[in-house]
Amino acid sequence: MTDPQTVLSVQDLSVSFDTPQGLVNVLERVNLEIREGEVLGLLGESGAGKSVLADAIMGLIPEPPGKVTGRVLYSGTDLRSLPESELAKIRGKEIAMIFQDPTSALNPVFRVGHQVAEPLEIHAGLKRRPAMLRVIDFFRRVGIPSPETRVANYPHQFSGGMRQRVVISMGITCHPKLLIADEPTCSLDVTIQAQILELIRNLVDELRSAVLFIFNDLAVISHMCQRVLIMYAGQIVEEGPVDDVFEHPRHPYTQGLIRSVPRLGARRLEPIPGHLPSVHEYLQGCRFHPRCPLPDKDAHCAQVSPALEPVRAGQRVACWKMGPDDVDAQR
Ligand SMILES: Nc1ncnc2c1ncn2[C@@H]1O[C@H](COP(=O)(O)OP(=O)(O)OP(=O)(O)O)[C@@H](O)[C@H]1O
Ligand code: SF4
Ligand SMILES: [Mg+2]
Structure with missing residues (x-):
C-alpha cells in the first residue's frame, strides 16, 4: 500500500x-x-x-x-x-x-x-x-x-x-x-x-x-x-496523535484544558486561572505567559515566542521549558 x-x-x-x-x-x-x-x-x-x-x-x-x-x-x-x-x-x-x-x-x-x-x-x-x-x-x-x-x-x-x-x-x-x-x-x-x-x-x-x-x-x-492541534491565542502550542496529547499533554495550556474537563463524579472543576487575552492584548513572547503555572517560567518566555519542537514521536510543543529531555521532570 x-x-x-x-x-x-x-x-x-x-x-x-x-x-x-x-x-x-x-x-x-x-x-x-x-x-x-x-x-x-x-x-x-x-x-x-x-x-x-x-x-x-x-x-x-x-x-x-x-x-x-x-x-x-x-x-x-x-x-x-x-x-x-x-x-x-x-x-x-x-x-x-x-x-x-x-x-x-x-x-x-x-x-x-x-x-x-x-x-x-x-x-x-x-x-x-x-x-x-x-x-x-x-x-x-x-x-x-x-x-x-x-x-x-x-x-x-x-x-x-x-x-x-x-x-x-x-x-x-x-x-x-x-x-x-x-x-x-x-x-x-x-x-x-x-x-x-x-x-x-x-x-x-x-x-x-x-x-x-x-x-x-x-x-x-x-x-x-487521529491527530489534534491545540490552539492558544492564534498560535498552535501543541500537536500530535490524539492519544498521546490527551494522555501525556506536554504544554501547560493543554494540561490545563484537560484538567478543566468536567468528569462524572468529580465534585469540583479545575478551570485554567485567568482568561484568554483579547486580540489587542496579545503579547510578543509566549502568549500563555500570564496564565502559565510553571514555576520556572522566566523573562525569556515573556520576550521570545517559542516554536513548536518535537518532544516525542509525532508530538510537538511550543514551550521553552518542555524540551524532550526534561519533559518527565516537569510532570
Ligand atoms: N475581521 C476581524 N477583525 C478583527 N478581529 C477579528 C476579525 N475576525 C475575527 N477577529 C478576532 O479574531 C479572534 C479569533 O476569532 P475566531 O472566530 O477565529 O475564534 P474561534 O476560535 O473560532 O472561537 P469560537 O470557539 O467562539 O468559535 C477573535 O478575538 C475575534 O474577535
Ligand atoms: S514558554 Fe514559558 S510561559 Fe510559555 S508555557 Fe512554556 S514555561 Fe509557560
Ligand atoms: Mg469559531
Whole structure:
C-alpha cells in the first residue's frame, strides 16, 4: 500500500486585521498537514482563532481589512495564488466547509433544496432531479423531518438547529476531498450529533476524504480524530496523535484544558486561572505567559515566542521549558 497523500499543507499562515484600535495579529505562523483519510482535530478556547484559520484556508478573509500571508497548498497547488474564479471552482467541487454560523452560509432568498443541489448540478454534473433526490436523501440522513417538502422551504422557515443540518448537508453532499468542519454540530442535541459525526466518519472511510475538524469537546475530538492541534491565542502550542496529547499533554495550556474537563463524579472543576487575552492584548513572547503555572517560567518566555519542537514521536510543543529531555521532570 502506498503512503496516504498529503491533501492539505498549510505553511506559515498568518492573519492580521486592521482595526480602529490598530493592527491585530489574530493568527501567527500556523503550520499543519492533513493526509487523505485523516481527520485532524483543532481545539482551543472561544476566540483562539479557529474560525479565522478555517476562513483563511478557504480564502474567505476579506483583504482589506484582513492581511493573510503564508501558503495553503491543496494537492500541491497554492490556493492563495489562484484567481478567485479558479478558487471558486475548487471550493464547490473538491473542498467544502461546514460553517459554524449556519445563517451566514445560506442565502435567505433561495429555497434550501436549490442551494444544496446547485453545487451538485454545477460540479458533479447531476441533472436537476437526481441532484434534488440526493439532497432529499441527505436531509433525511441529517435528521430533517419530511425532507421532500422541506427542500422547498426558505432558510427563515427553519429553526437554528435545522438550518445547521442544511449547512451540514451542503458540506457533505458533494463528497469533498477536503472538508473543513467548523463546530459542525454545536447547536444540536447529542443523538443527532452522533448521527452527523457518523456521516462525517463515513465520508472519511468510504471516500478517503481529509477533514479539518474544529470542535470544543475533547471527547468528540478523541473519538473522531487521529491527530489534534491545540490552539492558544492564534498560535498552535501543541500537536500530535490524539492519544498521546490527551494522555501525556506536554504544554501547560493543554494540561490545563484537560484538567478543566468536567468528569462524572468529580465534585469540583479545575478551570485554567485567568482568561484568554483579547486580540489587542496579545503579547510578543509566549502568549500563555500570564496564565502559565510553571514555576520556572522566566523573562525569556515573556520576550521570545517559542516554536513548536518535537518532544516525542509525532508530538510537538511550543514551550521553552518542555524540551524532550526534561519533559518527565516537569510532570
Ligand atoms: N475581521 C476581524 N477583525 C478583527 N478581529 C477579528 C476579525 N475576525 C475575527 N477577529 C478576532 O479574531 C479572534 C479569533 O476569532 P475566531 O472566530 O477565529 O475564534 P474561534 O476560535 O473560532 O472561537 P469560537 O470557539 O467562539 O468559535 C477573535 O478575538 C475575534 O474577535
Ligand atoms: S514558554 Fe514559558 S510561559 Fe510559555 S508555557 Fe512554556 S514555561 Fe509557560
Ligand atoms: Mg469559531
